Amino acid sequence: MTLNFKKVPLNKHLIIFSVLATLCLFPIISSPIALVLGFAIATLGQIPAQINIPLLTKKLLALSIIGLGFGINVDQAIQASSGNLWLIIGSIFSTLALGGLLTKLLKLDTKTGYLVASGTAICGGSAIAAVAPAIEANNEQASHALATVFILNSIALFVFPLVGHALMMSQYNFGLWSAIAIHDTSSVVGAASAYGDEALQIATTVKLARALWIVPVAFISAMLFRGDNKKITIPMFIVYYCFAIAIAHYLPQFDALYQNLFFVSKRLLVLCLFLIGCGITVKTIKNAGYKPMLLGIILWISVATSVLIYIQNFMS
Numbered sequence: 001m002t003l004n005f006k007k008v009p010l011n012k013h014l015i016i017f018s019v020l021a022t023l024c025l026f027p028i029i030s031s032p033i034a035l036v037l038g039f040a041i042a043t044l045g046q047i048p049a050q051i052n053i054p055l056l057t058k059k060l061l062a063l064s065i066i067g068l069g070f071g072i073n074v075d076q077a078i079q080a081s082s083g084n085l086w087l088i089i090g091s092i093f094s095t096l097a098l099g100g101l102l103t104k105l106l107k108l109d110t111k112t113g114y115l116v117a118s119g120t121a122i123c124g125g126s127a128i129a130a131v132a133p134a135i136e137a138n139n140e141q142a143s144h145a146l147a148t149v150f151i152l153n154s155i156a157l158f159v160f161p162l163v164g165h166a167l168m169m170s171q172y173n174f175g176l177w178s179a180i181a182i183h184d185t186s187s188v189v190g191a192a193s194a195y196g197d198e199a200l201q202i203a204t205t206v207k208l209a210r211a212l213w214i215v216p217v218a219f220i221s222a223m224l225f226r227g228d229n230k231k232i233t234i235p236m237f238i239v240y241y242c243f244a245i246a247i248a249h250y251l252p253q254f255d256a257l258y259q260n261l262f263f264v265s266k267r268l269l270v271l272c273l274f275l276i277g278c279g280i281t282v283k284t285i286k287n288a289g290y291k292p293m294l295l296g297i298i299l300w301i302s303v304a305t306s307v308l309i310y311i312q313n314f315m316s
Contacts, residue, residue, distance in 0.1 A: 014048040016041060017278075024271040031125060031186060032150045034270045038277020039147075047278050054139050057275040060268055061129050062237035065214075067265025068126065069244025070258040072212065076205050084176065084206060087310070091180050092213055095121035095303055102298060108291040111137040114221070115145035116292055120299045123211050124149045124183030125273060130238065134218045135225035139279040146276055148296035153187045156300075160191040163308075164199075171195065173311050175202025179210065181304040215242060 020041065024034045041047060099117025103110060115137060119128045125146055132142045160182060164174040174195050182188045185207050192203035218238050248258045 011048060011050075013046050014050070016046050017048050017051070021271060021274060024274045025267045027267075029270060029274075031184065031270050031273050032154055034274040035146060035150055035277040035280075038274040039280045040277075042278045042281045053275055053278050057139065057272055057279075058133065060275070061133070061272045064265045064268035064272055065126070065130050066237050066240045066244055067261050067268065069241040070248045070265070071262030072245045072248065073208065074245060074249045076208055078209075084209070087176075087180065087307070088206070088210055088213070091303060091307060092121045092210070092217070095299060096217075098302060099295065099299055102295050106291045106295060108295060109141060111135055111225070112141045112144050112292055113295055114225075115142060116148050116296050117299060118217060118221070119145055119149040119183055120296065120303060122213050122217060123185055123207065124153060124187075126184070126211065126269065127214055127217070129269065129272065130214045130218050130241075131221050134222040134238070139276060143276050143280045144292045146273065147280060148292045149183050150273075151293070152296055152300050153183045156182045157187045157190045161194045164195055167308075167312070169312070171198035172202055173315060175199035176206055176315070177304075177308055177311050179203040179206035180307050181300075183300075185211070212245075214238075 020037050023029050024037070029037070047053065096114075096117050099113060099120065102108075103113025103117070106113070114135060115128050115132060118131045119125065121127070128142060128145050128149065131137075132145075156178075160174075160178050164177070169177070175192050175198065178188050178191045178195075178199070179202065182191060188203050188207045189200065192200040215238060248255075
C-alpha cells in the first residue's frame, strides 16, 4: 500500500514575517530596530499578502496604549509636574503651534506634520500611536512621522550626555532637560542614566508627567481634525487608557500584575512599530521627500535649545 502525501508549499514570506514579528516581542529588539526590520522586509518584497497589516496594526496599537496606562504612577506624575508644570505645558503647546506653522511653510502634508509635532511635543512613538487614530491618519503618514522621531531619538541618546558634560549641567537640570527635549522614554532613560542616578530619577518622573498629556492632546487633536461634519471622534482606547491609569492608582495591591501588563504592552508597541515599518518602502520615502525629517530636525533643535537656555538661566 502506497501512501501519497500532498506537499504543502511553504510560504517563505509568511515564515520570515512571523519570525521577525515574534522576535519583536522580546527585549532583544528595540523600537528603532523593529521599525528598520519592517522597512527591510517591505523593501525586499517579503510582506505576506494574506495578512491585513493596517487592520492588525490598528488593533494592536489600541491594546498597547491601554496597557501602557497601567504603568503610569499618578502620584509621581503629579509630584513631578508641580514644580515644572508651566515648563511642561509651555513646551508641549508651543511645539505643536510651531509644528503647525512650519508644516504650512514647508507645504508638508498636514497630518504628517501634526504627527511629527505631537511626537516631538510629548513622548515620541507612543504619542504618535495615540494621536494617529484621533486624526484619522493613515499608515503611511504615521510611518513617516515615526521614522523621523526614531532617527532623532537615536541621535539624542548620544548627543545629550556630551552636551550636558560640556556645559557642566547639574544632575537635576540635565534630568529635566532630557525629559522635555528627548522624544521617547527609552532614550530619555538611556541618556539620563549615562549622566547619573539623580538625573535618571528626575528625568523619569518628569517624562511620566509629560506622558499624561497624551490624553488631552488626543482629545484636542480629534477636535482640530473633525472635518466638515463637526463630529468629534474620540478613539475608545483613549478612554480605556484613562481607566487603566485609574485602576492602577486606586487598586495598588495588584501592582505586580500592572507591571507585567505594562511590560507586555511595551513589547506590543514594539511589534506595532515593526508592522508600521512594513508599510514603509524606498518608494514611499521618496514620495514623502525630505520635508518630514526637516520638520522634525527644526522642531527638535528649537525645543532642545529653548528649554536648555531656560533651565540654565532660570533654574540654576
